[in-house]
Amino acid sequence: MTRGTTHQNRLRRMDRWIAATHGPALRRAADPVVVDLGYGAAPWTAVELLRRLRAAEPRTEVVGIEIDPARVAAALPYETDGLRFRHGGFEIPLDENEGEGSRRAVGAADGAVPRRPVLIRAANVLRQYDEAEVAEVWARLRARLAPGGLLVEGTCDEIGRRHVWVALGPEGPRTVTFATRLGSLDRPSDLAERLPKALIHRNVPGEPVHAFLRDFDRAWAAASPYASLGARQRWIAAVRELSADWPLADDPRRWRQGEVTVEWTALAPRS
Template sequence: MGHRGSGPGRPSLIRAANVLRQYDEGEVAAVWRRLCARLAPDGLLVEGTCDEIGRRHVWVALGPEGPRTVTFATRLGSLERPSDLAERLPKALIHRNVPGEPVHAFLRDFDRAWAAASPYASLGARQRWIATARALAGEWPLTDGERRWRQGELTVRWDALRPSGP
């Protein structure tokens, strides 16, 4: 545990799905720091929440320096509106989905862009999601592109969704 080198035992990837749900929100940052301290220098911690059958998943990607991005992922045919993903927000964000918090504003804008892209629904949920992502990219710092959007994913910089208060 005290080993800090980049040799054996330092993982390149730690995936924690549905692990921090039972923690208090105030404990999340310390758990993130502890896990990230164990990563290889170029390692990644993926921490988030998914539903029981993997249709919906939201995760934070963290490097040794801390949070980098938040990814919203869904099986597109199962989505009524993007804010349905709110119930899968990671512990660090789930209680922050209230007016005045960045994640709430993002989900509001995500729903608006989805509604505006409704004409694309006749071409399929994938085309509607891509049109939604293109619209959001003009307002929010998305870090991915059409290749990931086609898979039902959308990633935004953590700094844009970082909780505003303690």
């Protein structure tokens, strides 16, 4: 069970990115169901996720899943059209008769196909796990995705100013996104403390993520003349310089939001 710290708007940066990059997949999906895994002591993140994703696809449904039955009970009064809460964990139970103790998946007896989420968001869930356990958890969650689905797993600070997440498809990790409130940033490597579990212990010399943050700090320093135009212009200039040496997966439309997304293969641990 996580600590459950759940400030309102804590996951707004991740939500905006999901809506922008995965919105088309939601619109294409016959059953656009989304999971907020480990939503915490209060249901705000699931409530906000539904609102933001319904702006991209009005048919979206969100299921909040928590391992603590007391948290699920506390969230039930917030259920509404398109928003439900379930007790469970990495098995991703989308209906009441699914779960670790269930003998069958929903619909197994009548030939129906069990529902699979087009998106699983797991924010601040794996931080208490060992690094060696991450790959197994990722694989388990990816196996629950619908075709073309996305797993977004990452970590942020308590009020959502700094956030780093990995996006994974059914085939494995695709990208790493760094997102920040630019006015609070001294240098890009400040985001290192929010690296997800798969990368946080790899921020050491000789590892790609360490080299990336080093180069980002250098680009940030070189872009200091843009500071007079604001932190956003300095960030954009730094990211543009960074793109000469690192495979970025986004463009200035996202950079303006205080984001930069890098191909996973460039940052993956060496061993």
